[in-house]
Amino acid sequence: DIQMTQSPSSLSASVGDRVTITCRASQDINNYLAWYQQKPGKVPKLLIYAASTLQSGVPSRFSGSGSGTDFTLTISSLQPEDVATYYCQKYNRAPPTFGQGTKVEIK
């Protein structure tokens, strides 16, 4: 099975900072990559699919890029409400594996 590795596992940044999270697949997954946000105590929420397409209603400060094996989620200006754990998920073929998550906190 294809493994998904996120880095870093956690980060702390200031409000307004640009934040980048990386997700690496162990094999080429084309652009079949989604990003989810899970706020503390809440249900996960789809942010981005097809590596770079923003889900409806998601703020434009979130963006995704990449193809093949290397992907990034960028928050252009970190806001207090962005405190959450972010997960990537590949879905080119079964099983649609999640990354281990990246916890984002405010410094």
Added chain:
Amino acid sequence: QVQLVQSGSELKKPGASVKVSCKASGYTFTSYAMNWVRQAPGQGLEWMGWINTNTGNPTYAQGFTGRFVFSLDTSVSTAYLQISSLEAEDTAVYYCARDRNTMLRGVINPVGYWGQGTLVTVSS
């Protein structure tokens, strides 16, 4: 609007069984696959498998065969997860999660909607 409403928290003893329900509304139930995702305390998301809501055919991820059963009652737009022979390691929040896109043969989709989660606690 799409809603997935799961049954409430459960406290079970080791060896017992549990059945979690997920009632869907706001869309055509049989047009979208339903996934099940596990999240152990303080841990990440783990895809357990999915069920084709049109045919009822389930697919289980490695590690979720044998004791885990996905089923449907399409008459009430409800999906079920049953876990038998519960172990302490089964303690987790279980989510039902609907695909973002309609089912197409051979196509896997990201998850578009999540139930609120059901906490299953296994303790003697």
